[in-house]
Amino acid sequence: AQSVAQPEDQVNVAEGNPLTVKCTYSVSGNPYLFWYVQYPNRGLQFLLKYITGDNLVKGSYGFEAEFNKSQTSFHLKKPSALVSDSALYFCAVSRANSGNTPLVFGKGTRLSVIA
Amino acid sequence: GAVVSQHPSWVICKSGTSVKIECRSLDFQATTMFWYRQFPKQSLMLMATSNEGSKATYEQGVEKDKFLINHASLTLSTLTVTSAHPEDSSFYICSARAGGQGYSGNTIYFGEGSWLTVV
Numbered sequence: 001a002q003s004v005a006q007p008e009d010q011v012n013v014a015e016g017n018p019l020t021v022k023c024t025y026s027v028s029g030n031p032y033l034f035w036y037v038q039y040p041n042r043g044l045q046f047l048l049k050y051i052t053g054d055n056l057v058k059g060s061y062g063f064e065a066e067f068n069k070s071q072t073s074f075h076l077k078k079p080s081a082l083v084s085d086s087a088l089y090f091c092a093v094s095r096a097n098s099g100n101t102p103l104v105f106g107k108g109t110r111l112s113v114i115a
Numbered sequence: 116g117a118v119v120s121q122h123p124s125w126v127i128c129k130s131g132t133s134v135k136i137e138c139r140s141l142d143f144q145a146t147t148m149f150w151y152r153q154f155p156k157q158s159l160m161l162m163a164t165s166n167e168g169s170k171a172t173y174e175q176g177v178e179k180d181k182f183l184i185n186h187a188s189l190t191l192s193t194l195t196v197t198s199a200h201p202e203d204s205s206f207y208i209c210s211a212r213a214g215g216q217g218y219s220g221n222t223i224y225f226g227e228g229s230w231l232t233v234v
Contacts, residue, residue: 042228043227044208090159102164
């Protein structure tokens with residue numbers, strides 16, 4: 001069975017500083033990995049995904065994530081945080097080539113960017 | 116990117132009544148849609164997988180007679196909360212997997228969610 005761990009409930013970072021939101025996963029076989037962002041009272045917005053190929057994936061709003069197979073990690077990063085990046089971030093995984101199976105989500109990490 | 120529309124955004128209903136929430140994929144066909152429930156400050160809990168033209172697959176612990184799911188077309192799935200009670204108050208989110216021309220990689224797109232308050 002697939003699982004996702006986001007070890008930090010909350011991440012605080014000063015505006016302009018780099019940010020990292022951690023995610024590790026467990027899945028049998030190759031993973032498909034995703035990051036989503038949720039603003040208050042809103043649905044989830046897709047940020048980026050890793051399916052295959054280059055381990056460094058670039059996504060929306062300047063975010064990127066690096067797939068590390070040996071560490072089973074897919075940490076989300078941004079070189080310079082903005083106050084508007086403050087939101088709830090979810091990492092998700094599904095097994096590659098698994099047909100129409102749903103994503104399994106981590107519990108979420110709340111990012112606060114302080115001006 | 117692909118658009119998933121969810122309606123209504125919020126609804127208040129009386130205890131004992133039924134409420135229907137619609138989920139539409141606006142610019143792609145979705146043979147499979149997923150319904151999630153999210154409690155405040157918690158992650159998404161998968162309720163069921165909705166398959167076009169067949170019965171939904173419910174997760175363990177989710178009452179299929181209470182949460183009726185219908186996937187009548189390739190662009191529409193509905194969730195009906197029957198005989199709603201205050202404990203059913205929650206944020207319900209649908210999602211759909213985009214596939215076919217122009218979409219790849221199993222990306223799943225989400226609706227904006229629906230707040231249900233049962234009084």
